[in-house]
Amino acid sequence: MTTEARYTRADFQTDQEVRWCPGCGDYTILASVQNFMADLGVDREKIVFVSGIGCAARFPYYMNTYGLHAIHGRAPAIASGLAVARPELSVWVVSGDGDSMSIGGNHLIHALRRNINLKILVFNNQIYGLTKGQYSPTSEMGKRTKSSPAGSIDFPFNPVSLALGAEATFVARTIDMDRTHTTEILKQAYQHRGSAFVEIYQNCNVFNDKAFAALTGKDERDQNRINLVHGEKVLFGPDRERGVIIDGGTARIVDVADAGIDAIHTHDATAPSAGPAYALSRLSHGPFGPTPVGVFRAVDRPVYEETLQQQIHDAQAKRGPGDLAELIASAGTWTVPDHDERELPAHS
Amino acid sequence: MSEAPTIDNQEAEQVHAVAIRFAGDSGDGMQLAGARFTDASAIFGNDLSTLANFPAEIRAPAGTLPGVSSFQVHIADRDILTPGDQPDVLVAMNPAALKANIADLAPAGIIIVNTDAFDERNLTRAGYATSPIEDGSLDAYRVLKVPMEDLTKRALEGSGVKGRDALRSKNFFAVGLMTWMFQRPLEPTLEWIASKFAKEPDIKAANELAFRAGFNLGETTEMFRHTYRVEPARLPAGTYTNVTGNQALAWGIMAAGQAARLPVFYASYPITPASDILHELARHRNFGVRTFQAEDEIAAAGAALGASFAGHLGVTGTSGPGLALKSETISLALMTELPLLIIDVQRGGPSTGLPTKTEQADLLMAMYGRHGESPLPIVAISTPADAFEAVIEAARIAIKYMTPVILLSDGYIGTSTEPWRLPDLAALPDISVPFAIAPNGPEATFLPYLRDAKTQARPWAVPGTPGLEHRLGGLEKDGTGNVSYAPDNHERMTLLREGKVKGIAADIPDVLVDADEGAEVLVLGWGSSYGAILAGVRRVRAAGKKVARIHLRHLNPFPANLGAVLAGYRRILVPELNRGQLVRMVRSEFLVDAISYPKVQGQPFKAAEIEAKLLEII
Structure with missing residues (x-):
């Protein structure tokens, strides 16, 4: 990151009135992103925010960059075209749990597996906010909402597990209220080459308030928040007295005193196998108890648009820049000579 | 053919036009056989028109009627317009091919049958109780019986290719025989075989042997003494190539990119009969063409629109069911007023319908098949070669008026061929539109919906342009681009979008009668x-x-x-x-x-x- 103070947060604010509900976690995320962008110092005109539909999807209107508020679920597809066409741009997708994992699930997984240079931020509030309170694909079983008065019978997605299963090369989780942590994750996502999937736990104070209390509440957070730090033992608790071991592919929480510090798993986000990251993601199937946050996985894999550029480059080096007239004639031609323009009889 | 041929005549009989249909099992290589005969005829200088007819299944059960694949080519010494209402000659590689096509054959037409395939099993599969080539039921036609499989196998003896592999060359035997019968040059086919199978010398040799064997059989056998000549057509002077609609369309997209001075971005999901456009464009990375095989039709439209926003010529191609899926994105293109070219190679519908057959039943979907008031320009292709100019015209409108445009082709255009006089690429129209590079509003602001007085198009400002950062979206906006739900504003904007499309009438040629x-x-x-x-x-x-x-x-x-x-x-x-x-x-x-x-x-x-x-x- 550049150190020169080229931009301030105000440079990334627009003249649009921000229209989220008072107290919404989206405000905090917006502030984090604007501050991050100002610090990053990337040319503002080279940044594009693309969103789908939902509360989170209003985001581009509030960022003074290029932006496209598109169609429900389709942001990764549209952003893919943008990033593949113009690899020099910094393309960000802002989505929610319904947008990315329900109606747009297909586009999300394919953008991730292709490893297109998109930074995909999923504001997960575990509820449909803009349509006023139906359960979402990340809502817990049994959740009572307007569309599930007897309790939701849908088993939810674990977004981190989903992204890992979709061959994502960068997978992280953070929390709206923790701006320092959010900023650090954004920085790592930006620096990653290829698709970066960032789940942001985001509180919807109107339809699903305190959904993340286990991780944000004063009394609970120290008990439940497991910070993943690359190269460090996975320890948590007020006195780091608890830890995670991975045994037979499954992660378990243990008391360090019982298991011994040597048995505790050392987090390696760059491990060639996604197995350990997946095991960590399965420690919780929702933020209701001890839950890891941080970068689960960050590995190198060829970036789609870079490979495409290389193919273009190689083809041009081998065959030249292409001559359309030559191409059209390549399938074989014949020449009709000049002749008297005799009137031909009608025939079919 | 104009008159019934007579067997006694030993000279090549001159005919003005003839339609030949190659028909066989879908594994018999009939499309290839037809295409080879067509190319030889094109290079010989005939005018021509073709019609491919093949099953939707890759390999329907062998020997059955649903598995029959055919290719009809109409060659003439003058300007012709159709593949021919009725074939004059039918090449039938098996009983099913005969049964599926005999009703179309012209009165007293010629049938060339591969007698080796007329065994008990194949006759039963085709539903014949007795063999039609023995029971007199074809007496109204001139039937030429040729044991093509046996002769092909014998021709390949010593070549190293035998058994079932040898039989795969029988389509070239058929092409060779027809090449003799209609006095076509051998070179185009031999050259094609040599180049196509350059890396597979055994197959190359086998196909050449089979092709020559078919030709030689005609030359040496009494049965084929009677040959036909179709002189080169007096087409307007120029250099020609034979082209399918999908090929001309792909090249037209590339030409449109050059004429618009924009890189081409083609996003598509494989679908019959549009996939060949993707295949053709994917071959030309050296032209800077970016192809993107998307995860679905929706994503293909989305990626093309994203590329348009980025300043590329965003194009997505599909057929009817895919157009239905793209409608949501087309509406976004319409609302954000970004250029987007949507190609619909129509096929029989609804639903999966008749994927390999042609229809023109998506016109009203192109016209009205979106939510809300969503008018957009529609351009239609008339013939395979016409695809080239039509797509440039569609791109011109899309860019100039900042609008999605639907270009309608169909399966017949896409897979048929006709001679095409090579276009003068230097004379391509300049359809480029400059990107916005400077603020257009008060206090150096950029107003993305400030319209051109004449075209009503908004400016195209692409990411990367300093000072023009702006937000587009699917929500209704006012004239400045800010979101607005005001009742009067929505009506005004609806009329503006409608008027912009209607106004294009002043920018297209009057209809010629x-x-x-x-x-x-x-x-x-x-x-x-x-x-x-x-x-x-x-x-x-x-x-x-x-x-x-x-x-x-x-x-x-x-x-x-x-x-x-x-x-x-x-x-x-x-x-x-x-x-x-x-x-x-x-x-x-x-x-x-x-x-x-x-x-x-x-x-x-x-x-x-x-x-x-x-x-x-x-």
């Missing part, structure tokens, strides 16, 4: 029925009747003079491969009592059908 003096009946067509309609009209004229003809390139908006032209005729006939879609549009637009002539059989119109219908109403 091909009319006889005093004609009272006008035939109005669009799309791939061009050839059959014109051929039908010529026949009606040859019969001494007067008729007028219009073929539409622009279906929305209509050319400015269309209403006035239609008003000048007593009766208007609208032939379409649907249940009457253009006819509904002209009725509602111009309040004319047009007569619908619909056909939905998955096959193009025949000239004879148009002729008969016209004679009925004139």
